[in-house]
Amino acid sequence: MADPHLYIEFSGGFAFNRLEQTIERLEPLFSMTEPAVVIVDLTRLVHFSPTSIALFVATLDATIEAGLLSEGSAVLPPNSPPVRRYLERMNVVRELTRQEAPEDFTRRAPVGFRPCEHFRDDSDYAAVARELTDALSERCLVTKEARSAIRVCLDEICENVIHHADTPRGGFAAAQGWPKKGRRQFEIGIADLGVGIRASLTKNPDYADIEDDHVAIATALLPRVTSTPARNAGIGLFVTSLLLAINGGVMLVRSGCGPAMRGATTSEEHRATYLPGTVVAVRANMDQPLDLKRVYAALEEAVEKVARGPQPRVQHADHPDDDAQAR
């Protein structure tokens, strides 16, 4: 009997605030259990944010490794030459076909550009964090303080994948900066198809009773919360959120049915589409401070404030507004 066919289309733009649409498009791959002929149609793709790229590549990688792509499966490249070249530079071609992309365009990659990178252990992620920090620093001409902060955030988020995702495939990281005067920003996206935050966190007996993904994420974002207190301190994501609160940027954490935003925006919602694994996305403003010194100085007070505040709870949104969430 012939394998079933699965057609997935990415049409239009998939920016930072449309990550949920990326997840919805990929959902059929998350739930695959039998091989199928999979056609991923990118012909009408206009834009893929770094975060969407990281998740897209992580998902296809997991699907390929699981042997679920039958002969005849294909990714149809974008019709737009700039979009096609961008995806090739981002290593999407290499990761999906397990072949090196044509050499000529990699030599012409612009300053400050790095492809989406795969990391599977401590030395991998450390190298990826350094590379992406260098790329963003080149592209956005950041201060020394901002460069240090970016490096620390990348390191902490990538390390969480290696220590908590519990998958041999590790994670994927991508970053891009927009140096245009007046709205200089960068985005970092890190994705894994591991066990997810709730499954990881509930390994700690202190949090074994958590049943909701959104409560798990909100709890994981608190200081000194970790599934492995003997090994980890549980403050990496909390420090990142404090950094972004000062900066006016945001961090989005998505796992299971839960997304949570921290930084300039604080929100937690329920989403219908289940995401196995975890995505952490950061969007920051290069024209505002990224000041670790200030964050560390205020750390004790920030933790006390959290302890005095309300505990994580669930907010259900009937009709989530992605644009409003991202603002």
Next chain:
Amino acid sequence: MPTTQTMTLKPADEFGPVLAGRGLASALREEIERALVAGHEVVVDLADVDTVSPSFADELFGKLAGAGAGLSFVNVPPEIEPLVRFVVSGRQPA
């Protein structure tokens, strides 16, 4: 009379001004612990360090907080002192 050797480590020379990653800190910590077990004194010189990540701080300062008088940290950047206090207090018994 046996003499005590002093081992000095200067992480910035080898790893640069930003010390990040639990793996890196763990390797340093293990080197320090071996030296202390061997009866040496250890000085960790943080000159030329701009900052450290929370994981690095926890692994090095937090987990070595009870190492004893044979270990000392010098030239600790003032910027990271609050973080060091924070991770050390996090490793104290409740």
